[in-house]
Amino acid sequence: MKTADIIVIGGGITGSATALGLVKENAGKVLMFDSQLPTQRLSRANFGLTWFMCKGGGSSTYAKWCRTACKQWPEYAAELEDETKINLELEWTGGALHAFGEEQLKAHAASVEKLTGVCGEAGLDYPVSVLDRQQFSELVPKLQLGEDVSGAMYTSQQGHVNPLKLLGAMRKAFQQRGGEFIGNQNILEIIPNGNSVTVKTKDEEYSCNKLVVAAGHGCERLLFPLGYKLNVYPQRGQLMVTERCERKLPFPLLAVRQTQDGTYMIGLSTEDVAHDIRTTPQAMQQQAQNAIRIFPELASVNWVRAWGATRVMTPDGAPIYDSLPTHPNIYVMALHSSVSLNPMHTSVVAPWILDGRNSELISPFSNGRFNV
Ligand SMILES: Cc1cc2nc3c(=O)[nH]c(=O)nc-3n(C[C@H](O)[C@H](O)[C@H](O)COP(=O)(O)OP(=O)(O)OC[C@H]3O[C@@H](n4cnc5c(N)ncnc54)[C@H](O)[C@@H]3O)c2cc1C
The missing domain is CATH 3.30.9.10 (D-Amino Acid Oxidase, subunit A, domain 2)
Known part of the structure; x- marks a missing residue:
């Protein structure tokens, strides 16, 4: 049987960002498996927004998490580009949500007011403004707005990235720092053994001290046999x-x-x-x-x-970051908006997995919050 300190199942955007965080923290021998299933191509099929605006209407914790992630993005990207020489095509030029008609513009204003308050309570800014049609039009001078456009919600503090370049860069940085990426390998089974965990592929078994399941929709299938019902x-x-x-x-x-x-x-x-x-x-x-x-x-x-x-x-739109109550050395990460949240997985979630740091930031995202 092969051994590692930590194994990450899933080499999508979530698994790669977390695995990178783990090797940055000198977590020992870290392996990352990815089956590259064509049906699970989320990390290669998304829109590439690095976005906080409007996020967290139903969860103030999530609103703050998204805002903090966006604050980290430019520096995160610069470091990753420097380390890998891969241009992520990050453009930090802002972002907007259009409005058709006056009702939508009013709803935008209400959303901005609410989230400004939520972020303010945590000492965070929420630099979003509501623009009328004329103001929005001045920001897109080369394009004519349609006649139904009444304005937009806008911030200069977010952007977009090439998600394929991002994924490639994180996997490269992970491997440059000594992590091992094992592609085209499906993990078939997880077997907890007290302080260690074994995972099985078709041909091999691997044992580790900690296991991170960041397998997108594959998480449910892997964790269900352990009696863990993921709320996704x-x-x-x-x-x-x-x-x-x-x-x-x-x-x-x-x-x-x-x-x-x-x-x-x-x-x-x-x-x-x-x-x-x-x-x-x-x-x-x-x-x-x-x-x-x-x-x-x-x-x-x-x-x-x-x-x-x-x-x-998830039912409230926010991520699930959890460790299994019955097997605390098995961690799960299941979420939407993983591009936007990417820096948090490297800088906050990976240290939590390694030695429990930041647990006060992570605990509101448990799977158990839905079991009421
Ligand atoms: C249309 C669309 C647009 C989006 N736009 C944005 C956006 O603009 N901004 C944003 O932040 N987010 C966006 N998202 C969401 C974003 O794409 C996801 O949050 C992100 O890709 C999730 O990454 P992941 O690594 O968690 O999951 P995945 O990308 O699904 O990766 C999981 C990986 O695990 C592997 N795997 C599964 N089971 C196993 C197993 N048993 N053994 C080994 N490997 C396994 C899979 O093959 C897969 O590669 C969008 C999503 C969609 C659908």
């Missing part, structure tokens, strides 16, 4: 990508962003269809109509690709 559900999102165009959009919107190579990415669908990751003409049509309603000139741009993926959602 799948929610499909579909994205569409256009041909390359002259760059005109200076910062991302929640529904439309323009990447460094000029393509527009368009999204915003949320669907309850279990683990079906197919794309549908209905979602494409709705998303395209929405984007064209914001920026009418997108009607003349060709759409070239699309895909679907299922978010790992």
